[in-house]
Amino acid sequence: MSETITLNHTTTLTAKDFASDQEVRWCPGCGDYSILKQVQTVLPELGIPREKFAFVSGIGCSSRFPYYMETYGLHSIHGRATAIASGLKMTRPDLSVWVISGDGDALSIGANHTLQLIRRNLDVQLLVFNNQIYGLTKGQYSPTSEEGKITKSTPVGSIDHPFNPCALVLGADATFVARSLDRDPKHLQMVLKRAALHRGTSFVEIYQNCNIFNDGAFFIFTEKETKFQKGIYVEHGKPMLFDNGKKGVKLDGTKPVVVDMADTSVNDLWIHDEKDVIKANILTRMFDDPKDTDLPRPFGVFYVTERPCYEDVMKQQIQDAIDQKGKGDIVKLINSGDTWVIA
Amino acid sequence: MSETITLNHTTTLTAKDFASDQEVRWCPGCGDYSILKQVQTVLPELGIPREKFAFVSGIGCSSRFPYYMETYGLHSIHGRATAIASGLKMTRPDLSVWVISGDGDALSIGANHTLQLIRRNLDVQLLVFNNQIYGLTKGQYSPTSEEGKITKSTPVGSIDHPFNPCALVLGADATFVARSLDRDPKHLQMVLKRAALHRGTSFVEIYQNCNIFNDGAFFIFTEKETKFQKGIYVEHGKPMLFDNGKKGVKLDGTKPVVVDMADTSVNDLWIHDEKDVIKANILTRMFDDPKDTDLPRPFGVFYVTERPCYEDVMKQQIQDAIDQKGKGDIVKLINSGDTWVIA
C-alpha cells in the first residue's frame, strides 16, 4: 500500500510455518484470531529467519499470543512485557522483537514501561490490542474505555477520562505511531509491515473486538455501513479523503474541518504528512465519540521519524570502550589501583 | 499577572504560618528553597484554612518538602505520591491537596501514576521540581536529563531520549499545564496561584537548580544575560513577544518561527490562547536544546481546560445511589436475596 516498503524475500517460509502446535484458546469470534493471522501472514515477507523472532507478552487474552506463534516466545507478567523486551533487545539486537499487549496491559499497569520504551526507542514492534475492556479478568473497564462505561466494576458507569493511546505515545516522542483494526486484514498487514520495517519502537494500536465483554465497540469503524463515513484511511502524501471520496478534511489553521468534496478542490485538502509531528498530533486528536462528531477517526501510519535506537548506542558505547581501552582484561582490572605485595 | 485570578482573603495567615519547626535540610543554594518560599507565600492568599492543606510527596530531595510546611503532610515512597493523593482526595474532597515530586519521582518510577492522575483529573496540584538529575541518590541522570548526559551511572553519556514533561502530560489530556522556574519568584507565584485556582489536576513543571549535582542546568533560562533571549513568558491573549519586545514568534501554518519585531507587526504574531490544545502542543514542543535553536523556551500557563473532577463524579454517584435507594441499611443488605428460617 505504501511505496516505502521494500521486502526482502530470502526465506521461503509461509504463514503456516509461524503457527505453533498449541490449540488457540480465544473465545470463538474474538478479534485476536484475525490479528494472529495477519501477523503470521506478514512475518514470512520480512525475510528474517524464523528463529530470529521473539514475541514477548504480558498478561491478558491478547498476551496469550506468543503461544500460538512458532517462534521464540515469552508470556510474562502483567504490564511488564515492554521492560522484558527492552532487556532482550539490548543484549540481542540481532533478534526481531515483538511485544504483544492489551489496553490494560500496556496502558494501565504497564503504561510506564510502555512510555519509557517509546522514548528510548528500542527497535521493537509494540502491538496493543485495544478492546477497551479487560478481557481475561472477565470484563472490567480499561483505561481506554469510554467515560460512563458500565462494567462489572462500574455498575453505574466509569468515571475516568480515557487515554487517547496514539496521542499519549506521541507525547512521549514515539517515532512510529499507527492505528489499524482486526477486521481489515489488508490494512492491518500493511501497517504491520511498516512497523516491522521501521527502526525504532513501532507503536501500533489495533482496534480489536472482544465479542464476549465489549462486543461491537468498534463496529462503527469496522462494519461496511459506517466504516468509510466514520473512518479515514490516511496515506503519506495523499489528500485526506473519506466516504469514498465524497468528503475530505482540510486544515483551518490548526483545526481540522470536514468538507464536502462537491464544493471543494482536492488541492485545498490536508495532505497527510507522516513526518510532521504537529499534524500527527492533530490527527490523533480526531478522537471524539464518533456519535458526536463528523470528523472521521483516522487509521494508518500517523507519524514516522528517525532517532537512534537505544540498543545501537549501547552497543556503540561498548565498542568505543573496547576500541579505546582494548577488550577488557579482568586480570588488569583487579590489579588496578594501588597494590602492594606481602611476601 | 493574569486577570482571571480572584483571591479570597478570609484568613489572616502569613507565609510564616506555613513554615514548620523542622530545620530545612537541603544543600545550601538549592533551588528548592525558593520554591518552598513561593509556596508559603501563595498559600495564605488562597483563603483556605491551614488545616485544610495536605502535602503529599514521594522520595527525593524535593519530596522532603512537606516536612517544612506547617500543614498536614505525608512523605511517602518513591513515585507513589500521586496515587496516595488520589485516594486522599477521593475521600476528602474538602482538602486542598498538593503533590510535590521530582523529575525522577514523577516521571521515572512514578510516571504511570502521574499520567493516570492527570487523565482522571482529580483536583490536585502536582508540582514537579525538575532538576534533570537524581539529587537524593547523589547524581544519576533522570528521565529529563539531556541525551549524552555524563553522570555517575552514565560515565560516557546517557543514551535515553528525555521526556518533554509538558508534552507528555498534554498527551494524557492534562487540563492544566504550566512551566515556571525556581529563580523567578514572581512568575512562580503567579503560576502557583493559577494552579491552585484551577479545578482539576494542575501540572506545574518547575525548573529547579541542583547546585550540587547538576549546577546551572537552567541558567540559560534563569540568568539575566540570556533569560529573555532564550525564554518567552506567555500570557493568555497576548502576542508572543520576547527579548524585551525585540523579537516575536509567529505561526507559519503549524510551525512556530522567530521574527524580528523591527520588521514585523505585532498583529502578525501568534497570540497565546491557553484554551487551544493544538497550540499548547506546539508551545510545549518548542523544546530543542537552547544552543541549537533560536526558538525560545516558553514559560507560563500553556493550557487550561475544564473537565469534571474524578472525586466530584464519585461523590455524585454515591449521592445518586442514596437518592435512589435511600442510605444504605446493612440489615437490609444482609437480609437480601432468598432467605429461609430454621426454627
Next chain:
Amino acid sequence: MAKPVVLKDEVTIRFAGDSGDGMQLTGTEFTNASALLGNDLSTFPDYPAEIRAPQGTVAGVSGFQIHFGSTEVDTPGDICNVLVAMNAAALKANLRYLEVGGLIIANSDGFDEKNLRLAKMDKNPLEDGSLDKYNVIKIDITKIARNALQDSGLSTKEADRSKNMFVLGLLMWLYSRPLESAIRNLEAKFAKKPEILQANLRLLRAGYDYGETTELFTTRYDVKQAPTMEKGKYRNIMGNQALAYGFIAASELAGLPLYLGSYPITPASDILHELSKHKAYNVHTFQAEDEIAAICAAIGASFGGALAITTSSGPGIALKGEAIGLATMLELPIVIVNIQRGGPSTGLPTKTEQADLLQAMYGRNGECPVVVICTRQPNDCFDVAIEASRIAIEHMVPVMLLSDGYIANGAEPWLIPDITKYKKINPNFLTEPNGQNGKLLPYKRDDRFVRPWVLPGTKGLEHRIGGLEKQHETGNVSYDPENHEFMVKMRQAKVDKVADYIPLQEIEQGPESGELVVVGWGSTFGCIRTAIRELNNQGYSIAQIHLRYLNPFPKNLGEILKKYQKVLVPEINNGQLVKIIRDKFLVDAIPFNKIQGLPFNVVEMKAKILEVLGK
C-alpha cells in the same frame, strides 16, 4: 401414581458441561432450592481457566458441585453421587469424581462424533460399555429442548442455550425440591426478555415432568432439613460477597466511609464488583491502574480517615509489599485482602492454594510486622472482614486477611447475624493536642502501644508523617540508633499486643490432650472437621484446632500444642504454617501438603491422619 421417595442423609451432585452450557446457574438454583429446604450444604464451582475455551474441549468444561444434607455438611464433597454430563468432555473431565455405582445423567447429543473428537475420545463411552460400573441415563436433552421450544419463536441457538433448565427441572424432581425459588429468580433475571423467560420456564417444567413421566427413573429421593443447623434466618452466601458485606458492616460499626482501592485479578475481583454495587452505603470503589496505586490510594484514604481496604491475589500482593511497609511505618489502619490462588508467578490463576502465608508474614523489607488473619469458609467471611477492620482501626496497624479461591467462589448457607449485637469499632481519633504545652505528639502511644489517628482538617493538629524512621512520640524523622531499635520493637510489640484483644484458641473437637492434634488454617477447615468427626465417630480420639489468628497467634496456642504427642499441619501448599509453628514452639509439627490447586478431600485427610497415628 407418584414414584416412591427414598430419604437420604446427604447427597453430592456435580453438574458439568461446556462453559456455555449454564452449569453455574443450574447449580446455583439447585443450591437455592436446597437451602430453602433447610439442608446444610456446601458448593464449589470449578471454572475453566480460559474465558471461553474452544467449545466441546476438556479445557472448556465448567463444573459446579453441591453437597447437601440433613446432617452437618462441611465440604462440597470429595466424591459425587450424581454426575450430570452435558457433553463428552464434561464426562471425561469429571468421571474421576463419581462414586462407583453413581448416577450419570448424560446429554446424548453432546456425545456425537464432533464432541467426541473435541474431547479427544476414540469411542463413545455411552455406547462402548466402559461405564458399566455406573448407572447411566442418556437423554437427548438438546433434541427435547428444541422440540419443546419449536413454536417459541426462539432460534435453535437460543433454544439450545436454555437446555440447562431441563436438567435443573429434572434434578429438582429427582431430589424433591420445589421449583418456586428457581422460577422467581428466572423471572427476575429475564424480566426484560419475556420470550427467553418463557422458554426457560417451559424447559424447567419439562425436566420436572420428564422425571415424573418417563420410565427412566423409578425412585425419587429427598433430603430433609438439617437439625444440626442453628436456628434463625439463613441465606446463601459466597465468600467474596460475604467479605464485601463484612467490610460494609465494619464501616458502619466504625462510623467511617469505606474505601476500596483495587485492581482486577482472579479470584479477588468479585469483591470489587460487589462493593461497587453498594455506593449508597458510602462505599468508594476505585479501580486503580495497578496494585501499587490501589494500595497507595487506600493509604491516602486511610490518612484522610476512611476504613481503607485493598483486595488482590498473590501476584498483586507481591507488588504491594513496599507500600505495606509504608503503612506499617505510618501506623495507619488498612486491610489487605489476599484471595490466594495457585502460584508461584501467574501459576494456576483459577485454582486455589494457601501458599501466600509466608509472603503475608515476611514479604517486605525490614522488620515489618503486620497482623495476619484468615477465613475458613464462605459463611465465616463476614465476621472475619469485620474483625480485620476492627483490629486495623483500633490498633492502627495493617491487617492482612487471607482467603482463597475455594472460599471466594464457594457458597454456603449463612445464618444472618444480628448486626445490633456487634461491638462498635472505635477509631482512636485525636482532636486536641496530647502533649505538653499544647503540642501534638502523633506517635505517643496508649497502653496498647497504639498511636492516635489525627485527621487532616483538624485545626491546630497539622503534622507530617512519612516512611523514614520516626522519633518516639513526636514522629519527627530520627536517625538516632537507640530510637530505631526502640521503634522497631515497639511496632512488633504493638502487633504482639493484639493477642490481648482476640479470643483464646479453642479446640474445635476432640480431647484437650492426647496423641494427635490437627492444626489447620483457612479453607481446609471443613475437610479436616469432617475427617476428624468421622474418625472420632469410629472411636479415635483426635483433636482439631483451626486458626483464625496467624499473627499474632492466640496466647494459649503454644500451651495447647504441648499437650499432644503429635501435631499434624495440613496445608494446600508446600508447608508454611508448619514452619512458623516449629520456629515459635519448637514442636516437631508434621507437614501434610497437597499442591494441586485443589482442596484436600476427606478420604486423603483421614488416610494421612491414620498414617500419622501409625494405623
Next chain:
Amino acid sequence: MAKPVVLKDEVTIRFAGDSGDGMQLTGTEFTNASALLGNDLSTFPDYPAEIRAPQGTVAGVSGFQIHFGSTEVDTPGDICNVLVAMNAAALKANLRYLEVGGLIIANSDGFDEKNLRLAKMDKNPLEDGSLDKYNVIKIDITKIARNALQDSGLSTKEADRSKNMFVLGLLMWLYSRPLESAIRNLEAKFAKKPEILQANLRLLRAGYDYGETTELFTTRYDVKQAPTMEKGKYRNIMGNQALAYGFIAASELAGLPLYLGSYPITPASDILHELSKHKAYNVHTFQAEDEIAAICAAIGASFGGALAITTSSGPGIALKGEAIGLATMLELPIVIVNIQRGGPSTGLPTKTEQADLLQAMYGRNGECPVVVICTRQPNDCFDVAIEASRIAIEHMVPVMLLSDGYIANGAEPWLIPDITKYKKINPNFLTEPNGQNGKLLPYKRDDRFVRPWVLPGTKGLEHRIGGLEKQHETGNVSYDPENHEFMVKMRQAKVDKVADYIPLQEIEQGPESGELVVVGWGSTFGCIRTAIRELNNQGYSIAQIHLRYLNPFPKNLGEILKKYQKVLVPEINNGQLVKIIRDKFLVDAIPFNKIQGLPFNVVEMKAKILEVLGK
C-alpha cells in the same frame, strides 16, 4: 633530632568533620598508605543522611574510621584511639567512640561561636575542661591552611577546602606512613587543576612537617606489616566495587555478556556506577525507570543468553517480588543483589541492617524458592558474586545475594586472586533437540533437576515459556493437578539440590562440639570472629560458624549444630536467621539482636556470649 617512634599492634582512627571537609578522602588516603605498608585493616565510612545537611550541624557530620594493625584486623574497631574533629559538631557526634585517654586532634577554628551554636553546644568543650579525660591537641588548621596558601592564588574558600590535607599529612607523620601514595593519587586526581594540586601537596607536607617541628607531639607511632596476612599481592577494595568486579569475572568465566538492570538506590547504586565504567568488558548497564523494569529487563537479557543481574536495596527488592516469581517459573538464571539498609519502608536509608533475609526467602506469592547466599565482608564480595553467578547459571535458578550497607561502603585489603585458578562456569546451553523425534523439551531436567537454556536464534528450537504452570518436560501450559504438585516439588528439589554443589559448612574457629556455637551470617563476621578469638584467648572454648549459604543450607549444618549445647545467633535485625534455624533443626537457638542501623561492636558481642555462657 627525630622524635621517638613507639610500635603499636593496632590503632583505630576516626576522621570526622563537616560533609564538605573531605574526611572521606583523608581517610581513604591514610588507608592506602597503611595498606601499602602491609597492615591488615578495615574501614568504615559514616555518611550523613542528607546530601548536604546544613554546614556545621550534627546532621552534617561525615566520618571515616580506620582500624589497622600488625595483627589480624576483622572490624573497623568499636572504639577509636584517635579522633580528628574538624568542628564542634564532629566532636559532639563522635566523642562517644573515643577511648578514655584517647587523642583528640581538633581544628580550633571549627569551635568558634557560630560552629558551637550550629552544633547546639553552650560552651566550648576545648576550653571548659569537659575533655579532661582525653588528650586534646588544638590546632587552628584553618588559619595554618590560609597562611600556607596565601600566595597560591587560591581564594579563601578554595584554601579552606584543602585543609584536610594538612590533617592527612599530620596523621601520616604521627603513624609513620610514607606520603608517596597520597601524592601519586592527588596528582592523578587534580591532573587538570595544577593550582589545586599544588595547594593540596603543600598542605600535605605542611601537616607532616608540623608534626615533626612543633612541640605538640613528643612521640610518633608505627604499626608494622601484619605477618598474619597471606602472602601475595594486595589492593584495597570496597564491598560494592568488589561485587562489580566479581560479576565481570563471572561473565568472563561463563563466556557470557554481563547485563545489569538497575535503578539507583542507596546503598546499592555504587554497583551500577562501577559497572557502568567497564563497558570494554562487554558490560551492559541499564538504568531502568524503576526496580520492576530493572529486573524485568534483566529477565529479558537472561532469556537472550546474558549473565543477568539486578541490584537494589530493601524497598526496591520488595518491588521485584512478582518478577522474581516469574524468573523462578521460567527457570532462567538471574542474580538479585540486595544491599540491605535500615528498614522497614524507607527506614534509615544510609544505615546498615540485615533485616531482609526473610523477604529474600519468602517475599513472593506461591511456593517460590530461590537460592540465597550472602557476603561477609568487602574482600569476600568478589568470590560471592562469582559463586552467585555460577549457581544461577549452572542451576538455572534465581539467586538472591545479600550484602549490606556496612559491607558495601567498607574497604579492606584484598589479596588479589589468580583468576586462572577459578573454575569455568558452564551454561547449560542446548542447541539440538533433546526429545524424541527431534522434539525440543525445554523443561526436561538433568540429574541436578536443571532444565536446558535454549537461546532465541537457535534454529529449530523455537519454543514459548511463561509464568503459568508448565507441563513437565514440554513446558506447555498445564492445569493438571498432579503436574502442578510435581513441578512445585521439582522447583524446590532443584534449589535443595544446590546443596550438593556447595562446600560443607566449616567451623571458623573453636571446638567441634561443646557448650556454645555462635552462628552468624553476613557482615557480623568480623565482629563475631574478634569477640570469640579474644574470649578463646582468655581460655574459653566457643565455636564460630559463619554461613555463606542461607538457602539451601550446607548439608552438614544440622549435624554440626546438634553438637553444641547452645546456639547463639547474632543478627542486625529482630531475629530472622534464628527463625529459619529453629524451624529447620528444632534447636532452641537464641537470638541476639541489635537494630540500630549500626554493626555490633566487639564489647557487646563478648558480653552477650558471656551472658549466654552464664558467666
